[in-house]
Amino acid sequence: MSEIPLPQTAKRVAPWWLMRHETMLAAILIVALIILGFLNNRFLTVDNLLNQGRLTTEVGLIALPMTFVIITGGIDLSVGSTVGLCAILLGYSWKNFDFPLPLAIAFSLLVGAAAGFLNGLVITKVKVPPLIMTIATLALYRGLAEGVSQAHSVRGYPEWFYFIGQENLFGVPAQLWLLLIAIIISGVALDRTTFGRTLYAIGNNETAARFSGLPVDRVKLIIYTLSGFMAGLSAFVLVSRVTTTRSDMGIGYELDVIATVVLGGSSIFGGVGTIWGTVVGLAMIQLLKDGLALTGVKGDATIVVIGAVLILSTLVASSLQRRRGGV
Amino acid sequence: MTAATFARAEADPRRLFKALASQEALLAIAVIGLAIVVGLDNPRFLATRNLSDVLLGNAYIAVAAVGMSMVIVSGNIDISVGSLIGVLATLSGTLAVDGAPIAITWLAPLVVGILVMGLQGVVIAYLRIPAIVVTLGMLSILKGGLISVTGGKWITDLPDSFHLADIELFNILPMPVFLMIVATILAAWWMRYSARGRAIYAVGGNAEAARLVGISQRRTVVMVFALHGFFAGIAALLYATQLRVIQSTVPPNLELTIITASVVGGVSILGGVGTVIGSTLAAILIAEIASALVFVNVSPYWIRAVQGVLILVTVIADILRRRRMAGA
Numbered sequence: 001m002s003e004i005p006l007p008q009t010a011k012r013v014a015p016w017w018l019m020r021h022e023t024m025l026a027a028i029l030i031v032a033l034i035i036l037g038f039l040n041n042r043f044l045t046v047d048n049l050l051n052q053g054r055l056t057t058e059v060g061l062i063a064l065p066m067t068f069v070i071i072t073g074g075i076d077l078s079v080g081s082t083v084g085l086c087a088i089l090l091g092y093s094w095k096n097f098d099f100p101l102p103l104a105i106a107f108s109l110l111v112g113a114a115a116g117f118l119n120g121l122v123i124t125k126v127k128v129p130p131l132i133m134t135i136a137t138l139a140l141y142r143g144l145a146e147g148v149s150q151a152h153s154v155r156g157y158p159e160w161f162y163f164i165g166q167e168n169l170f171g172v173p174a175q176l177w178l179l180l181i182a183i184i185i186s187g188v189a190l191d192r193t194t195f196g197r198t199l200y201a202i203g204n205n206e207t208a209a210r211f212s213g214l215p216v217d218r219v220k221l222i223i224y225t226l227s228g229f230m231a232g233l234s235a236f237v238l239v240s241r242v243t244t245t246r247s248d249m250g251i252g253y254e255l256d257v258i259a260t261v262v263l264g265g266s267s268i269f270g271g272v273g274t275i276w277g278t279v280v281g282l283a284m285i286q287l288l289k290d291g292l293a294l295t296g297v298k299g300d301a302t303i304v305v306i307g308a309v310l311i312l313s314t315l316v317a318s319s320l321q322r323r324r325g326g327v
Numbered sequence: 328m329t330a331a332t333f334a335r336a337e338a339d340p341r342r343l344f345k346a347l348a349s350q351e352a353l354l355a356i357a358v359i360g361l362a363i364v365v366g367l368d369n370p371r372f373l374a375t376r377n378l379s380d381v382l383l384g385n386a387y388i389a390v391a392a393v394g395m396s397m398v399i400v401s402g403n404i405d406i407s408v409g410s411l412i413g414v415l416a417t418l419s420g421t422l423a424v425d426g427a428p429i430a431i432t433w434l435a436p437l438v439v440g441i442l443v444m445g446l447q448g449v450v451i452a453y454l455r456i457p458a459i460v461v462t463l464g465m466l467s468i469l470k471g472g473l474i475s476v477t478g479g480k481w482i483t484d485l486p487d488s489f490h491l492a493d494i495e496l497f498n499i500l501p502m503p504v505f506l507m508i509v510a511t512i513l514a515a516w517w518m519r520y521s522a523r524g525r526a527i528y529a530v531g532g533n534a535e536a537a538r539l540v541g542i543s544q545r546r547t548v549v550m551v552f553a554l555h556g557f558f559a560g561i562a563a564l565l566y567a568t569q570l571r572v573i574q575s576t577v578p579p580n581l582e583l584t585i586i587t588a589s590v591v592g593g594v595s596i597l598g599g600v601g602t603v604i605g606s607t608l609a610a611i612l613i614a615e616i617a618s619a620l621v622f623v624n625v626s627p628y629w630i631r632a633v634q635g636v637l638i639l640v641t642v643i644a645d646i647l648r649r650r651r652m653a654g655a
Contacts, residue, residue, distance in 0.1 A: 075459065126643050131404065131459055132596040136642060139583045140635025147629040255467050258460075268460055300474040307467030311450070314460050 021265035021317065022277040029284055036291045043294055054173040054241070056286040058083075059253060060279075061179060061234040063260045064186040065227040067278045070261050071190075072202040072220060073270025074130035078119060079231045079257055081141035083250025086112045086235035088145040091154030091245030101161060109232040115141055116228020120221040130224075138254070145247040154245040165240030175237045182230070187275040195219065203270030255303065259310040260285050268314055285309070350593030350601075354608035358615060365619040372622040379501075383492070385614035386503035387412075387565035388581075392588035392606040393514045394444075394558030399589050400518075401551045402531035402598030403451065403458040405444075408559050409581030410469035415440055415563030417473060417575040420482040423489040432489060436567075437560035443469075444556025448549035470577045477575035485571065492568040503565050510558060511607040518603065527551055532599025580631065587634045588613055591641045597649070613637070 037044030062079050069076050090108035093099040099107060119137055122128050164174050190196035198219050201209040210216050231250070239245050264281025266273025285306065292302050366373040391408055398405050415436035423432040447465055451458045494502040518524035529537035530547045538544055567573050592609035594601030617630045 077459075122639075122643065126646055128642055128646055129596065132590075132638075132642055135404075135406075135583070135586060136635055136638035138635075139580070139587065139631050139638060142580070143629065143632025143635050147626065147632050150626055150628050252467070255463060258463065262460070268457055298475055300471045303467040303471035304475065307464040307471065310467075311456065311461055311464035314456050315450075315454060318454075318456060 021320075022274060022280055025263070025265065025277065025280045025284065029280060029287065032284075032287060032291070036287070036294070040294045043291070048290070050173055050176070052286050052290050053176045053179075055289075056282055057173075057175040057179045058234045058238045058241075059256045059260060059285070060282045061182055061230045061237065062227070062253065062257045063264075063278050063282055064182055064275065065223060065230045066257050066261050067186070067264070067266055067273050067275060068190065068199055068223040069130070069227055070258075070266045070268060071199045071270060071273040072223065073206070074123070074220070074224075075134065075258070075268075076116075076119065076130065076224065076227045077134040077254045078115070078137040078141055079227060080250040080253035081138045081145065082112055082115045082228050082231035083235045083238065083253055084145040084247055085115060085141040086232040087239050087245050087249045088149045088154075088247050090236065090239060092148055094157075095154045101158065105236055108235060109229060112232020112235065113225050113229040116225040116231070117221070119228065120224030123224065124217040124220050142247075142251075149245075149247040151247060155243060157239075157243065162240055162243065165237055165242070175241070178233075178237065183275060183279055190275050195222075199223070200271060203267075203272070252303065255306060255310070256285060259306050259313075262310060262317070263313045265317065267317060269318070351605045351608060354592065354605060354612055358608060358612050361612070361615055361619060365622055369622045372619065377618065381614050381618045382507075382611065383501055383503050384569065385610060386507040387562040387569070388584055388588060388614065389507045389607040389610035390510050390558055390565065391562035391581075391585045392592065392610050393510050393603045394555030395585050395589040396592065396594045396601055396603045396606045397514070397518070397527055397551045398458075398555050399586075399594045399596060400531045400598060400601050401527050401548055402534070403548065403551070404586070404596075405447070405458065405462045405552070405555060406582045406586070407447065407462040407465040407469060408555070408585055409583075410466045410473070410577045411440060411443055411556070411559050412563045412566055412581060413575075413577035414469050414473050415560055416567035416573055417477060417482065419564060419567045420485060420489075420573040420575070423485050424482060429486075429488050433491060433564060436563045437557055440556035440558075440560030440563065441553050442556070444559065445549060445553040448552025451552070452545040452548040466582070474576060479574065479576045482573040482575055483571070485573070490568045492565050503569065506561060506565065507607060510561065511603050514558075514603045523547075523550065528599050530598075583631070583634060584613065585610075587638050591637050593641075593645075595645050595649075596642055597646075 033044065042048060062083075066076060066079065086108040089111050090104050093107050094101050094104035097104075115137065119130075119133055123130050123133050164178065167174050169177055190199065198209065198214050198216075201212070201214055202216055202219065206216060231253075234253075235249065238249060260281045261273070261278050262268055262281075263284055264273070264277035264279070266277060288305060288309070289302050292305060362373060362378075371377065391412065395405060395408060418439060419432050419436045422435055423429070427435075443465070447458075447461050450456055450461050492501070492503050496502065496505055518527060526537065526542045526547045529540070529542050530544050534544050537547075566578070588610035589601070589606045590596060590609075591613070592601065592603075592606030594606060613634065616633055617627060620627050620630060620633075
């Protein structure tokens with residue numbers, strides 16, 4: 001650098017935290033909450049907000065490891081299919097293999113982790129680009145779900161199984177506690193551990209990270225496995241909430257999850273992103289869905305909006321980054 | 328390499344072996360071999376009726392895979408094409424029912440296809456947003472938009488003259504097969520021998536080198552996506568006119584089948600390599616497998632898993648082969 005660096009404070013017109021993507025997003029979120037509250041008096045009620053939290057958990061659980069994956073510059077398109085496969089294997093192993101239900105749940109979580117592990121293994125060992133590997137397993141895992149289930153659904157679970165998806169714990173939907181715990185663990189792991197810092201190092205410059213002696217392949221293997229495992233957990237919560245198992249479960253989740261992470265300020269080019277941002281992004285997406293639903297827009301039209309949000313937020317983020325000279 | 332070594336290579340019998348081991352030859356052998364194996368088990372599989380149904384019903388996938396192959400060769404990907412085909416088929420059918428001239432109903436999907444894909448190409452090339460983000464967003468915009476506008480209803484009462492796929496050239500060559508062959512041969516020839524066609528390989532193989540020899544990467548990407556939209560338009564037209572009715576929804580996972588055809592056809596996902604002859608053969612092979620499953624009493628619900636395995640195996644083989652070549 002040839003210029004004499006100016007004192008940092010001289011350039012700043014606003015404190016650093018106010019200019020961050022996440023803070024701006026949170027401000028937009030609060031404004032949107034207030035406007036929607038004025039437009040519809042059913043919106044800004046504790047009941048509605050808690051119910052929205054219930055609905056968003058399944059996407060939220062997957063968005064956390066997806067944040068890790070996107071920070072390393074990777075992507076996982078197979079998460080929706082993994083949800084479908086895990087849901088089917090949960091129901092199928094219980095109904096057809098006569099597994100006790102707790103074992104069936106554990107089995108489906110294991111299958112989720114294995115599905116993610118396979119992604120990670122081929123990505124790190126064979127060096128297949130994550131995009132292509134997970135497109136292949138997007139087809140494969142959905143195909144396995146369809147092949148195993150033969151499009152039959154499984155229902156009639158015992159009463160206790162519905163707790164996580166439908167009941168409340170201390171007045172809050174049970175699955176929200178699960179999401180909260182996952183958020184805290186992911187947030188701490190990303191921000192306060194060597195593991196988390198390694199993710200940024202990989203995303204910023206993988207070759208440099210490798211030459212610095214960081215366990216790049218092992219870390220990637222862990223995050224893709226985690227992504228599959230969380231898709232399995234999401235499948236468990238989803239089946240418990242909707243009381244039935246079908247092979248088309250989780251179709252299109254990859255859109256919601258990736259839109260959430262990208263809207264939350266993670267760069268699709270890698271190296272940038274926070275769990276806090278993803279949480280705000282998650283709230284934004286759910287708010288958008290609920291707000292549109294309350295104003296009478298049907299579900300199919302909401303995915304139009306989410307698609308547009310995905311493209312536009314990437315556009316804004318990349319142009320901001322370019323202006324700062326980031327890319 | 329001198330002229331002498333070149334001549335020796337010509338005479339080398341290994342050259343013949345090499346030609347036979349090409350992806351296209353392997354696929355052709357697989358297409359014929361599978362027909363024989365399944366035919367031995369169940370001779371009805373080889374009935375002219377069944378084989379022509381397989382070809383006629385899936386020619387549109389081969390046509391769409393031609394465009395997809397160009398996109399992948401240029402180093403990009405497109406997962407919105409299935410939704411686009413659904414939208415274009417609905418557009419064409421709706422125009423036909425509303426009494427638009429047949430020429431308009433056939434031209435509209437081509438024009439709109441070029442515009443939508445061209446727009447995505449512009450966003451990808453000039454605004455530098457990764458193709459996966461743009462096309463994932465567009466997938467949901469088109470899919471959600473189509474269902475919320477039409478409600479997924481069936482389009483019926485299509486005029487007879489609308490059915491392009493029913494036309495038989497010289498009373499023997501059905502239009503879908505004719506278009507599939509023409510699209511494949513023209514595209515293969517163009518990609519191999521024209522400067523613009525070669526530019527696609529250059530951009531996908533080594534963008535920096537392409538730039539240094541004066542090829543505009545951006546313009547090439549926009550051109551590739553516009554062409555891809557054109558082929559998607561033809562595919563949509565074949566899809567819309569093959570049955571008496573059109574359901575105004577997005578055919579589920581159509582984009583995956585098209586991507587599978589391109590990748591299995593030997594188009595390297597690392598860009599820069601592949602031919603559309605391979606992708607057309609692969610599209611036929613995939614359709615043949617789907618049909619064969621029924622004849623050997625395997626549930627057709629397994630077809631997507633088969634597609635997934637096919638992509639995986641081809642991609643891993645491609646990368647291992649490249650690594651070995653780089654090592655040798």
